[in-house]
Amino acid sequence: MRRSVAGRLLCAGLLILMLSPFSADGADVKRVLLLHSSGRELGPFDVFTEGFREELDRQSAVPLQYYEASLEPPRAGPSDEPVVHFLQSMFADRSPDLIVPIGGPASKFAVAYRQRLFPAAPMLLAAVDQRHLRSADLTSNDAVVAVMHDAGKAIEDIQTVLPKTRTVFVVIGDSPVERFWREDLGREFQRFQNQLTFIWGNDLSFAEMLKRCGTLPPNSAIFYALLSLDAAGFPQTEEDTLAELHKIANAPIFGVESSQLGLGIVGGPLMSMDDLSRNAAGAAIRILNRESPEGVRLPPQLPGPSLYDWRELRRWDIDENRLPPGSIVQFREPTLWQRYKWYVLAGALVCFVESVLIWSLLANLRKRRRAEHLLLESRNRLSAILETAGEGIMAVDDRGVVESVNAAAEKMFGFAAAEMIGHDVNTILPVGLGEEVNCRRKDGSSFPVELERSEVVLDDRRIFTYFVRDMTERKRAEQMVLDFGKQLLRAQEAERARLARELHDDITQRLARLALDSGRVDFQEDKSTLGRAMYEVHDEIVRLSEDVHALAYRLHPALLERLGLANALRVECEQFSRQEPTRVNIEIENVAVQLPQDLGLCLFRVTQEALRNVSRHARAATVDVSLRPSETGLRLTVKDNGVGFHSGEEQKRPSLGLASMRERVRLLGGRMTIESEPGRGTALDIWVPFQEVNEPGSRNDRNWESHDETSRVAGRRSSGSG
């Protein structure tokens, strides 16, 4: 926009002077006159001018002062006089240190008016096509940095990248220089006439050109040569025309200058403005450094490497593979990937990290679910075991509070689980542990249990597990066995007693009467054969009587009841001493005469059996028998100094005698131990309680004050002693 305003000012034919910021009066300041072909802001040369000045300033050792003048805007005819006058007046006092005409028209103008304006000033003809120059016109003060455009090559390039092209619209204006080029191009393009149809824009206004370019037939291309003044006489700026053309054209646009790339052209072998301005600046410096301008004449610059606009290639669907070798594609838009590569990578990384996290969380979750499932299963299995267990199981914490109970415990105690959980375990279980303790049900009844306790430490917390086994049935069975054994023993003893009594009361008495009767004969007096025979009969009757008495006594020690255990034992030992070679030492302390019948009989029989064993096996010199009260019972010991035996052998081959002794003791709830070693005699240690304690749980009555129990035990005690 700014440029089009400037363009309009130039239309008025004004010359613009531009001063550099440096002081114009400085002695060392060099003055450079830039002579533009068209308006400063027009055409391709502004890009050149900018690059040139930039480079010149950079390389110059002294400050430079620029003066710029433009020929009138492209004109239809020659009217150079105003410009000549202006320049004359401007540089009247001092001619510039360097004159740089830029482009063909300016160069032509400068050559034409050189003698009039600056006959001795060095001049650099820049950016001028070689075709505008004739070496004869150049003086020794003239340096040249020319170009050599090659439009034919540009057309060939169009054919290369778009082989189907049949029509080429040539954008070209109607100024003098453009007319020059119209002719030149016309000649140049002759060689394509069989392949291409050229439509020339020099007869059209720009508006008409636009119209034509928007309706080109298929397989067309637009060649943008030069347009500074259209046929209607309107000056044009390259940037604007290219922009409008690009907007409307239905065919790709090709150009000639590198400055056009990016403004809408596809590309091609373009003249590099950067190289040109750099070379021109280098030449200018040489001249300013007082090198002879004549020697500063560079070979004309040819169109540089092919440059293309990536966006246009895409727009017209031109395969990059078709581009000539060495082509450079510019304005390549980064692909989405290139543009967002890092975002994508970062995003992908985040996604990956999240995926890993999620995956590991899921795996963790799965593992946890599995563990939970297993835990649940094992818990269920465990609780099934617990619930179906026959034993009551109670978990108790270290303060004695019940934490859980199983079904068996509920059933056993008659309490619901809720009635036990949270309560002190001692309200349910007795204090003691062991085989025979009594527990109390909810209804108050008591039952024997076997109680075990195990301890676990979980997380520094002690948990006790009580195993409660209801022993009622077992105790009952045991009691039945005991009772049965006792009954058997009693029956046996009763039978023996009956036999003994029979013998004693009947046979013995009858024998006694016989003896009494037969004994009345005085054998001292009657020495007859009959008397002797009678005596012998009497004697035999007496022996028979004694034997039967002894037999009866063996069967049932009547004395035991009559004299008490102590005396019965004394009698027994006395007899033993008399009959056996073994001396018996008997020691009896504080043993009451009246003892429970079973107890007395038991100890008596055991002693009998023990003494019999001594006589049979021990070959002992002495036997010590002792009976004394101990705790709540009687303790009987029988020790001999005989041959003894291995204690283990008794278990292997239990003798009937020892077995019956054990059984008798056991039936009364007593204990019997035998200690023996070969050569060291045998010691028998027996303890039998006064009262029978084979009732279940009665041993632990102290823990449970049961009126039932005590009265029952008391009753038994009284009946036992009665």
Add this chain to the structure above:
Amino acid sequence: VLLADDHRGVAEALKAILSEEFEVVGAVEDGLALLEAAVSLEPDVIVADISMPKLDGFNALVRLKANNPDIKVVFITMHHEPLVIDMALAAGAFGFVLKHSARELIPAVRAAMEGKTYVSQTLTRKSVPLP
């Protein structure tokens, strides 16, 4: 003499023997009857069995002694164990005669009447152990 034996046959034999020299004032068959008869009949000597129903000879002796410390009792028994003899004598019996030693009965009662103690002469015999 008061006779106490629960076996009638033995009692008759004993009565026959004792009647040769003493007057048998009565014969009882158990310990309690003996206590009553001892009070009612006031015998000089009581000849008693040890093994008797209701109250045995020992206990009867203890009770008789409690009533009448001078009562004289001769035991006639099948028990020949020395301990039994010792106990009987310790309890205050004046005589201890084995049942089948009829010859010793008269001397024993006689000795008792005289305030002497008599122990059967045949008490040295061994009893035969049963298998």
